[in-house]
Amino acid sequence: MNDTTITVRRKFDLTNFFLSYGFYILFAVMFVVCGIISPFFLTKDNLMQIMWGATTLLVVAAGGTFVIITGNMDMSVGSLALCSSAIAVYAMNHGAEFSHMVIIIFAVGAAVGAVNGILVTYCKLNSMLATLGMMTLLRGIALNITNGGAQTTLPDEFRMAADFKIGGIAVLIIVSLLILILFQCILRKTRFGAYCYAIGCSEESAKRIGLPIRKVKMAVYILSGICAAFVGFVTCCKVGTYSGTIGNEMEFDVVTVCVMGGTSLLGGRGNIFPGTFIGVVLLYLINNILALTGASPYIYPFAKGLVIFAAMYVDALKNYRRRT
Amino acid sequence: MLEMNNITKKFPGVRALDNVTLKAEPGKVLALIGVNGAGKSTLMNILGGILKQDEGEILINEKKVTMNSPKDAEKNGIAFIHQEPLFFSSMSVAQNVFIGNLFKSNFPFLTDNKKAEREAKKYLRLLGADDIDPHSAMEEITIGARQMTEIARSLAMGANIIIFDEPTSSLSLHEKNKLFDVIRKLKQEGKIIIYISHFLDEITELCDDYLVLRDGKMSGAGVVEGLHKEDLVTMVIGQKPSAAEKKAAGNLSEETILKVSHIVSGNLLQDVNFELRKGEILGIWGLMGSGRTELVRAVLGLDRIDAGEVFFMDKDKSLKKIKKNTLLKKVGYVTESRHYDGLFLNMDITNNCTAAKLDNYCTRRMKFIRADKEVQDTKKLIQKLNIKVPDEKTPASLLSGGNQQKVVFAKWLNKGAPVLILDEPTRGVDVGSKMEIYKIIRKIAAEGTSVLLISSEVDEMVDLSDRVIILKRGRITESVEGRDISNSNLMKLALSGGDTHE
Incomplete structure (x- = not known):
């Protein structure tokens, strides 16, 4: 056992290269191919359309990336988006103003995030199962207080927020991108971000070194909760009405795009920009090109399913190679 | 000066430590020796604030200290270098060194990674490990380099007492020599070092003083210089009566x-x-x-x-x-941890005994399990191996350790x-x-x-x-x-x- 046998890991390895950067390459290729297939694809309107669709998922996946990097899951985000807006609608029916509704939406997000955090840290529940329970529970609350998810027209301010533009770009898109960049900064440049990675890498080591594991996990869930509430708010803005379909299947989209962007489900590695960002845009790109080529809308879930399999398989391959 | 005076620790049924006294001086390396279960880990866990002693006291520089948690140990400048280094694989060396006290940058909330890398370089140079790039990820560097990073972390956290727990077990010879150089350097700087190892060669090479534990008691302590290896072996394992009769060497089957x-x-x-x-x-x-x-x-x-x-x-x-x-x-494989992978704890003894050869107990076509045959064979096995159980339907989890192990044997015997x-x-x-x-x-x-x-x-x-x-x-x-x-x-x-x- 001389040292050459141990320091072998830095050599260039084609498989590893593809595993690490495959989705970026795929993204670039998709972009070019889509441009060739449909002349309409590369127009400003269409690209804006993609971004406009992606705003909600971008923000909630950014929050979700934090959770996954610490080695946990948050499956309650979709229901939380629904429930927080349902509670806002309930408040509206009891005389609340637009501004109050916005505050309520975000407060509910933060509160539910905190409950998730308590379940995972203090009650020591498995994060996946705890938040799955929360997912069902929140949907139940939403159904109850809105009489089975009946559509409700919201105050005009919501639509106005959606139509508000700066330099021809919807302000919601700008806000989402700013949040994304801010979160990436937090992840890479702050102590909190470093702790997230450390806990995800090895919770045991983090415990022995004395890092504040519980506080960090609580913060991460609260962050994820607020991001989910943002989805509720933005969806209300876009549509102008409340409906029971807000946040449908969003939790699975979050996991998919995080993994597509290179975040490991075992925790400890990944990033929001470019990783999760590319993941989200890629997912919407697929829908977009299917729509442009006039494919049947019923094929969308099928295509998405294939993408999920591919992403999970690549993640499993990467984890296997790291271990051996 | 670190003193642990008359430390006694009892666990239910055993005295894990019995009146053990440890003295470690600055600028010297103290070897802590003993076989597994001799009490080394217990003693070090007491020093690390993981366990609390029943009797005895700990003095650092003649001041009495109490360790209620690992945090207390850290505050008193005690650091452990573990056999398997504690590290965060996807993070940089610099971040690993300073994870406990990251540098603030001039910009509010942000950390200064550049400064961390500069400072980490300083500590690594101090250890003579200039070749480690503070920017590279932990998973990309060798085990020896990871250990250096862990030592650098303990220095960055202000440790004065550093305990090395079998640090060479996964190192190459070259890395080992490097580690010894580092320990000597730490010694020169007046750090108190406790070195736990099984390898007597390492102890004569590196250490100044020694303390031997056997069955929770001190069986020897003193200065390493001039000590005979044979004496040390006796202190470690004690005087044991010679072994029982063996099969004569030539009597083994040739097959x-x-x-x-x-x-x-x-x-x-x-x-x-x-x-x-x-x-x-x-x-x-x-x-x-x-x-x-x-x-x-x-x-x-x-x-x-x-x-x-x-x-x-x-x-x-x-x-x-x-x-x-x-x-x-x-x-048949009788594993190290029968609770984890040796037994089906929730199942009864019969099911455990027949699990490895279930085909023998099935009807020919439909593969229904014939419970009567299972019970019959299990009864035989219980008798043969003298397993003490109320009946063959008792869940394995209710048995004592010895009887559980017998059930594991029964399972493999049954398989033939x-x-x-x-x-x-x-x-x-x-x-x-x-x-x-x-x-x-x-x-x-x-x-x-x-x-x-x-x-x-x-x-x-x-x-x-x-x-x-x-x-x-x-x-x-x-x-x-x-x-x-x-x-x-x-x-x-x-x-x-x-x-x-x-």
Whole structure:
């Protein structure tokens, strides 16, 4: 056992290269191919359309990336988006103003995030199962207080927020991108971000070194909760009405795009920009090109399913190679 | 100056530490020696604030301190360098060094990674490890470099007392020498160093003072210089009566049932060869980290084999090369942790006993299980192995450790496996059951079953084995038979010359 046998890991390895950067390459290729297939694809309107669709998922996946990097899951985000807006609608029916509704939406997000955090840290529940329970529970609350998810027209301010533009770009898109960049900064440049990675890498080591594991996990869930509430708010803005379909299947989209962007489900590695960002845009790109080529809308879930399999398989391959 | 005076710690039923006094001076390396279970870890856990002593006190620079948590230990400047370094694999070396106290940048909330890298470089240079790039990720650097990073972290956290817990067990010779240089450097700076190791060579090379523990008591302490190795061995293992009768060396069967040739696996196992003969009890002896369990896992195909082959005697009495994973189907494997992978705890004894050979208890076509036959055979096994149970329907979880282990044996006996692999077969078993399990092992060997025995208890090795191969840092260095299998000889072979192969 001389040292050459141990320091072998830095050599260039084609498989590893593809595993690490495959989705970026795929993204670039998709972009070019889509441009060739449909002349309409590369127009400003269409690209804006993609971004406009992606705003909600971008923000909630950014929050979700934090959770996954610490080695946990948050499956309650979709229901939380629904429930927080349902509670806002309930408040509206009891005389609340637009501004109050916005505050309520975000407060509910933060509160539910905190409950998730308590379940995972203090009650020591498995994060996946705890938040799955929360997912069902929140949907139940939403159904109850809105009489089975009946559509409700919201105050005009919501639509106005959606139509508000700066330099021809919807302000919601700008806000989402700013949040994304801010979160990436937090992840890479702050102590909190470093702790997230450390806990995800090895919770045991983090415990022995004395890092504040519980506080960090609580913060991460609260962050994820607020991001989910943002989805509720933005969806209300876009549509102008409340409906029971807000946040449908969003939790699975979050996991998919995080993994597509290179975040490991075992925790400890990944990033929001470019990783999760590319993941989200890629997912919407697929829908977009299917729509442009006039494919049947019923094929969308099928295509998405294939993408999920591919992403999970690549993640499993990467984890296997790291271990051996 | 660190003093631990008259420390006593009781666990239910045992005195883990009995009136132990440890004195470590600045600028000196104190060796802490003892076999597994001698009380080293207990003593260090008390120092680290993980356990609380029942009696005795800890003084640092003549001031009494109390350790209620690992945080307290850290505040008192105590740091541990573990056998397996604590680290965060995807993060940079610099972040790993300063994870406990990251630098703030001038910009509010942000950390200064550049400064961390500069400061980490300083600490690494201090340790003579300039070649480690503070920017590279932990998973990309060698185990030795990870250890250096951990030492740098302890210095960055302001440690004055540094405890090395068997730090060389996964290092190459070159890395080991480097580590020793670093420890000497720390010594010169007046740090208090406690060095825990099994390797006597390392102790004579590196340490100034020593403290030997045996069965929770101090069995020796003093200055290393001028100390004879033989005396140290006696202090470590005590004077033991010579071993019981062995099978004479020539009496072994010539038939080879399992042959392992040139196995290379992972970072540890290097070119391992051995043969297991019919009816033989072959011991694999080595210290913690020598690769005992890894060897068995590699042979069974549970871990990846990078090179080498495994041969197994077929029905037609010829050795055939076997595919990976298939050995497990042919042999019985009594694992180290029966609660984890040895027993179905929630199931009753009958189901446990028949689990490995369920096909025998099925109706021919529809594969219904014939419970009456199961019970019948289980009753026989209970009688044969003297398992003490109310009835054969008792859940395995309700049995004592010794009886649980007997059920594990019953399972493999029922399967009729020609080879039994025993990994620590009497761990957590009381003395009475231990003797009975020894009897069972000898009996099945006499009936023609071959046994591969792995144990960290030297007495067990000596009592049971017909032949012992010595494993050291992933290589077989020696093979002893008959009278040569004795307490002192085995210890000597395992302890001395840790690096003869370089």
